[in-house]
Amino acid sequence: xxxxxxxxxxxxxxxxxxxxxxxxxxxxxxxxxxxxxxxxxxxxxxxxxxxxxxxxxxxxxxxxxxxxxxxxxxxxxxxxxxxxxxxxxxxxxxxxxxxxxxxxxxxxxxx
Amino acid sequence: xxxxxxxxxxxxxxxxxxxxxxxxxxxxxxxxxxxxxxxxxxxxxxxxxxxxxxxxxxxxxxxxxxxxxxxxxxxxxxxxxxxxxxxxxxxxxxxxxxxxxxxxxxxxxxxxxx
Numbered sequence: 001x002x003x004x005x006x007x008x009x010x011x012x013x014x015x016x017x018x019x020x021x022x023x024x025x026x027x028x029x030x031x032x033x034x035x036x037x038x039x040x041x042x043x044x045x046x047x048x049x050x051x052x053x054x055x056x057x058x059x060x061x062x063x064x065x066x067x068x069x070x071x072x073x074x075x076x077x078x079x080x081x082x083x084x085x086x087x088x089x090x091x092x093x094x095x096x097x098x099x100x101x102x103x104x105x106x107x108x109x110x111x
Numbered sequence: 112x113x114x115x116x117x118x119x120x121x122x123x124x125x126x127x128x129x130x131x132x133x134x135x136x137x138x139x140x141x142x143x144x145x146x147x148x149x150x151x152x153x154x155x156x157x158x159x160x161x162x163x164x165x166x167x168x169x170x171x172x173x174x175x176x177x178x179x180x181x182x183x184x185x186x187x188x189x190x191x192x193x194x195x196x197x198x199x200x201x202x203x204x205x206x207x208x209x210x211x212x213x214x215x216x217x218x219x220x221x222x223x224x225x
Contacts, residue, residue: 009151032211043115043201043216044154051211090153094211097142097161098169101153 002026002095006102014110019063019078021105023091026072032094033074035065038104039087047089050074061085081109113137115204117217124192124224132187132220134202142205142212143185147171147198148219154201160185192224 007022025031032051036044048059055067061084065076074091086109091102118133136143144159146169156169160179174196176188189196199221203214 004153006153034213036216041219043218044214045216046213049211049213051209097212098156098159099144099154099212099214101146101155103151103153 002093002100004091004093004100004102006089006091006105008105009103010106010108012108012110013081015083016080019076019081019085019107021076021089021091021107023065023074023076023102024072025074025091025093027093027095033065033067034092034094034099035059035063035074035076036090036092036101037087038090044090047076081107083109083111085109115202115215115217117200117202117220119220120218122220122222124189124222126192126194126224128192130189130192132189132200132202132222134185134187134217135183136185136202136204136215137183138204138206138215139182140204140206140215141182142207143179144169144203144205144214145175145177145185145187146201146203147196148201149198157187157200189222194224196222197224198222 005024034049035047050067058064092099115136141162145157146154158177160166202217205212205214
């Protein structure tokens with residue numbers, strides 16, 4: 001079955017520290033991959049996407065993600081966390097014409 | 112620039128009641144979809160549509176109906192509400208690029224069934 005796994009339902013980092021949110025997917029073909037962010041009581045907003053080409057993808061708010069086919073991974077990183085990054089983050093993979101989402105990771109940023 | 116508009120934002124229903132969640136988009140996207148969000152489960156696809164007059168089931172379609180008479184609107188109907196349908200519902204409208212789809216989400220409808 002097609003699946004997306006996000007390791008860690010909660011991640012806590014200090015302000016200024018590296019953010020690393022992990023995402024692995026099951027797929028036998030090169031996928032389309034997405035990261036979305038959800039702030040409290042809001043809808044989801046696209047952070048970045050991988051479709052083709054360069055495997056390191058840059059998104060909004062200083063986030064980036066690297067597609068590693070051999071590891072079937074698409075981890076999200078940011079060099080220095082800000083308080084405003086506190087939110088829930090979802091990895092999603094397109095299978096056919098459908099998006100399959102991971103369970104989400106809540107990022108907490110400590111001052 | 113409204114994007115995707117969902118109404119209502121909040122709703123409380125009694126078990127057995129029916130209701131319709133409204134979704135409208137002004138981006139002229141052919142692809143629209145409904146998801147429910149439950150804690151620890153991410154977003155799960157309920158129904159989707161690839162164009163006016165065409166709908167299909169997603170991962171969790173039971174208890175829900177949809178129709179798509181226009182490109183702009185994609186309402187979700189709960190036939191007989193159950194407590195298990197307590198959730199946050201998101202409508203999405205998608206741009207179809209070079210093989211990929213990029214989804215734009217509404218603000219959500221928080222539904223409680225008592």
